[in-house]
Amino acid sequence: MADFATIGQQFVQFYYNTFDVDRKNLAGLYRDNSMLTFESAAVAGTAGIIEKLVSLPFQKVEHRVDTLDAQPSSEAGGILVLVTGALKVDEEQKPMSYTQVFQLNPDGAGSYYIFNDIFKIIYSAA
Template sequence: MADFASIAQQFVQFYYDTFDTNRQNLAALYRDHSMLTFENAASQGATSIIAKLQELQFSKIKHQVATLDAQPSSEDGGILVLVTGALLVEEEGRPMSYTQAFQLRPEAGSYYVFNDVFRLVYAAA
């Protein structure tokens, strides 16, 4: 079995570095059957997912990962990844908390994102 924790760590580092610098370059991580749910809005397929990420109303963003948990998720080498952290958007002084879950699937010696679920986390009232 591959070192799922190491793969998850490398994936998360690559994903957020790429998201923060050029979201368009994330297209290679998704397939036509991949699905993103971003704040309750679902998109399916690489083209639709990248369009959703490109339409987000900010140009500068920085993800700060606080926690990363990973588990093997299937007998064929899938990996479930759960991330929590903070987003610094534009010149905003206060970060926003978020959580994001990825279902990674193996393909040709690498991995792609089969499922991606993102949510901002708001303080309890």
């Protein structure tokens, strides 16, 4: 079993690659007890989460991960991952900063699923 930092990195790479190619394919990463808070709108369960992600008002999206930090989050083997980065949507040239936190829980079959997911766009501090 890889360490939590490696798992966090592999997960993040897979997550954003999948998101940017076809975000409905993220369904395999969620479960019925998963939670997503996207720009402060809360949804739960795989179906609700994918419906929310697919309904976002853009066709193309490109995420860039700038930083990633991980910690063990539970005795059960959970992993907390905090990402900061930038994304561009559709033909917009100007990237937006974002932060996203995941708690990954073991799925009992040697892999992980997303239990917690909170996403926020970051606006300028000034």
